[in-house]
Amino acid sequence: MHRLYVLPTLIINAVIIAIPALLTVVLAFFEWDGVSSPVFVGFDNFRALWDDGVFWTALTNNIIWTLIFLTIPIAMGLLAATMLLVARRGSSFFQMVYFLPIVIATAITGRVWQGMIYSPVTGIAGLMQRAGFDVVNPLTHTSTALYGIATVDLWHWWGFLCVIFFAALRQVPAEQVEAARVEGATFLQTIRYVLLPGIKPTITLMMIMTVIWSFLVFDFVYILTQGGPAFSSEVLSTFAYRSAFYDLAVGKAAAISVVISLFGLLATVFYIRAQAKEFDQ
Amino acid sequence: MRLSESRITYTIVYATLGILLFITLLPIALMVLNSLKASSEIVQNPLAWPSRLRWDNFANAWRDANFARTLLNSAVLTAMTIVLVCTTGSLTAYVLARRKIKAWKILTFYLLASTTAPIQLFLFPLYFGFARLGLINNPIAVAFIYTAVYSPFAIMLLRTYFLAVPKELEEAALIDGATHWQVFRRVFLPIVSPGIMTIALIIGLYSWNEFLIATTFLQGQDRLTAVVSFFLLSGQYSSDWGEIMAAALIIVLPIVILFVLLQRRFIEGMAGGSVKG
Numbered sequence: 001m002h003r004l005y006v007l008p009t010l011i012i013n014a015v016i017i018a019i020p021a022l023l024t025v026v027l028a029f030f031e032w033d034g035v036s037s038p039v040f041v042g043f044d045n046f047r048a049l050w051d052d053g054v055f056w057t058a059l060t061n062n063i064i065w066t067l068i069f070l071t072i073p074i075a076m077g078l079l080a081a082t083m084l085l086v087a088r089r090g091s092s093f094f095q096m097v098y099f100l101p102i103v104i105a106t107a108i109t110g111r112v113w114q115g116m117i118y119s120p121v122t123g124i125a126g127l128m129q130r131a132g133f134d135v136v137n138p139l140t141h142t143s144t145a146l147y148g149i150a151t152v153d154l155w156h157w158w159g160f161l162c163v164i165f166f167a168a169l170r171q172v173p174a175e176q177v178e179a180a181r182v183e184g185a186t187f188l189q190t191i192r193y194v195l196l197p198g199i200k201p202t203i204t205l206m207m208i209m210t211v212i213w214s215f216l217v218f219d220f221v222y223i224l225t226q227g228g229p230a231f232s233s234e235v236l237s238t239f240a241y242r243s244a245f246y247d248l249a250v251g252k253a254a255a256i257s258v259v260i261s262l263f264g265l266l267a268t269v270f271y272i273r274a275q276a277k278e279f280d281q
Numbered sequence: 282m283r284l285s286e287s288r289i290t291y292t293i294v295y296a297t298l299g300i301l302l303f304i305t306l307l308p309i310a311l312m313v314l315n316s317l318k319a320s321s322e323i324v325q326n327p328l329a330w331p332s333r334l335r336w337d338n339f340a341n342a343w344r345d346a347n348f349a350r351t352l353l354n355s356a357v358l359t360a361m362t363i364v365l366v367c368t369t370g371s372l373t374a375y376v377l378a379r380r381k382i383k384a385w386k387i388l389t390f391y392l393l394a395s396t397t398a399p400i401q402l403f404l405f406p407l408y409f410g411f412a413r414l415g416l417i418n419n420p421i422a423v424a425f426i427y428t429a430v431y432s433p434f435a436i437m438l439l440r441t442y443f444l445a446v447p448k449e450l451e452e453a454a455l456i457d458g459a460t461h462w463q464v465f466r467r468v469f470l471p472i473v474s475p476g477i478m479t480i481a482l483i484i485g486l487y488s489w490n491e492f493l494i495a496t497t498f499l500q501g502q503d504r505l506t507a508v509v510s511f512f513l514l515s516g517q518y519s520s521d522w523g524e525i526m527a528a529a530l531i532i533v534l535p536i537v538i539l540f541v542l543l544q545r546r547f548i549e550g551m552a553g554g555s556v557k558g
Binding site: 002003005006008009010012013015016017019020021023024027034076079080083084086087090094095096097098099100101102103104105106107108109111112113115116117121122123124126127155159160163164167187212215216218219222223237240241244245250253254256257258260261264267268271272275276 | 290291294295297298301302304305306308309311312315320323324326327328365368369370372373375376377388390392393394395397398399400401402403404405406407408409410412425426428429430432433436461465486489490492493497508509511512515522525526529532533536537540541544547548551552
């Protein structure tokens with residue numbers, strides 16, 4: 001009888017996720033405006049994407065995004081986490097503050113940065129302009145918009161990594177560290193040869209998650225620039241959203257979603273493999 | 282673990298941690314500071330102290346973002362999601378943690394995979410399907426979407442709490458003639474209740490802050506969540522930034538207070554599963 005206990009979860013999952021996900025894959029081969037009946041068009045949606053400059057911009061932006069988030073926040077998180085390990089006093093306070101941005105709603109974080117920091121009228125950027133510095137609002141230039149958004153997401157995200165790395169570092173056996181110290185390893189050597197290898201599984205997992213999340217990124221792009229100016233900060237998820245709800249090209253949106261999912265799937269295979277060991281117990 | 286270092290190392294460490302602290306707190310400080318300023322003062326200098334504390338920013342924000350209504354919408358939606366995730370999730374986690382059947386392993390991997398599924402993979406058919414069924418602007422429908430999206434994560438975390446319950450307790454209860462339901466209700470639930478509390482807290486945070494699904498499925502003026510209402514208010518070009526920051530603070534403050542009080546649970550819950558010894 002206890003088998004029935006999983007039914008509510010399964011039914012909700014099937015209705016909301018599994019069946020619509022299958023429909024998305026099917027819709028990718030149709031032309032549909034969301035109202036009239038869909039028309040089968042074969043691979044036309046994918047062919048149209050191939051010839052669409054915005055699609056390539058979006059895909060490139062996702063890849064740039066992945067590279068940024070694989071390096072900067074992970075490095076920042078590791079740096080701060082090892083320093084928290086040294087700074088015994090106050091470490092829980094620092095940890096709490098670093099974690100704070102992630103509990104603030106993305107819409108709010110986005111607007112605070114937009115209005116209070118980037119804005120040439122009401123923000124710090126404007127203040128510096130009036131003081132004679134050559135500062136511009138990164139969100140309004142095609143060459144910098146993506147990086148302006150990434151900075152906001154970075155601010156929102158790195159502390160989470162720091163807390164995770166700090167927790168992992170504290171689980172590295174103390175004897176290993178002390179043995180290294182006794183043998184005369186310097187602080188940096190201890191980090192390089194004892195602590196980092198000790199938390200390698202956690203770092204790997206976070207890197208896999210970063211790849212997955214980088215292809216899902218939506219909120220900050222949609223809130224800060226809606227993919228603009230001139231599609232320069234478009235990512236695949238905002239591109240799909242705009243196609244579906246503004247252009248009513250649902251088939252095209254579905255095709256983009258399939259592309260996002262393929263990238264996600266690749267990373268998910270690694271993710272499941274990394275997690276699988278834990279589930280064999 | 283002891284990493285005692287020289288004075289110079291300590292100086293560098295605290296200086297770096299201090300700089301990171303400043304970077305983290307600056308935008309938050311700007312939000313708090315400017316929520317109390319007139320918009321003309323913000324234009325002059327967003328860093329300056331207000332010449333007069335403008336508490337009426339909060340009254341204006343409350344009115345313009347229709348918070349009396351939208352905060353209630355958010356609270357109801359969040360509460361429904363918490364109840365749905367905790368009930369369905371704990372039932373599933375119990376089975377997955379306790380029963381060794383091949384099918385459960387497949388289910389576990391399926392749930393694991395769906396924690397990483399992009400929302401766009403199911404969003405569009407779901408939206409147009411719900412539109413046909415008249416479920417747009419329906420908070421109950423959105424609570425079910427949240428439940429589907431957050432359940433896999435919740436189940437994975439809850440599963441570890443269920444795994445920690447000693448087998449002997451369950452066996453003893455079964456020998457005494459208890460049914461599986463009684464074992465679940467009377468033996469497991471009391472022991473894993475701290476885990477369920479953590480899940481409730483994290484799921485509550487996620488639903489309260491959620492943007493993409495809320496902005497897509499709840500568009501009627503009287504159905505908006507607080508976050509979406511804030512987003513629309515702050516998107517107008519004529520906006521008064523003092524008022525916008527006050528609105529932001531109204532939404533953020535309860536969360537931050539809860540976070541500071543219960544930070545261990547928050548951190549444990551959100552980082553849960555990511556850290557492996």
